[in-house]
Amino acid sequence: MAIADRPVPPSPAAEPAPARSRARRPAPETPSRRDGAVIAVRPVDAAHGVIITVSGSVGAPDATELGEHLRRELDREPSVVVVDLSAVPACDRAGVEVLSQVRDRARASGIALHLVHLGAPDARAWLAGAGLL
DSSP states (O other), rough: HHHHHSSSOOOOOGOHHHHHHHSSSSTTTOOOOSSEEEEEEEEGGGEEEEEEEEOOOOOOHHHHHHHHHHHHEEEEEEEEEEEEEEOOOBBBBHHHHHHHHHHHHHHHTOOOEEEEESSSSSHHHHHHHEEEO
């Protein structure tokens, strides 16, 4: 019975998750590109889909990276891909071309592609001009 009275040291799994996850994430002050877009990919298991959130202006290097993320996700054959563009004030021709190519590939594969949160008037304008709306 003395065993029950001894304190049990916490196991490594009992550590709070936020402390460990903060150590793995890059600091917000050190993005991979200072002026470039930031792209985050989040799987949605319940819908067998993925949400890709883009923030910042999309230039040519960002378009290449965005295209890689989108193509990788389409290769996984999800049922739906949602691209959140709410924080994209501008997108150059390369970014628009990537979105157009991905839209065509998604259609051909039977994958639903949704561009969402198009609140910025400039974003709506460049998407509409490219025929993506």
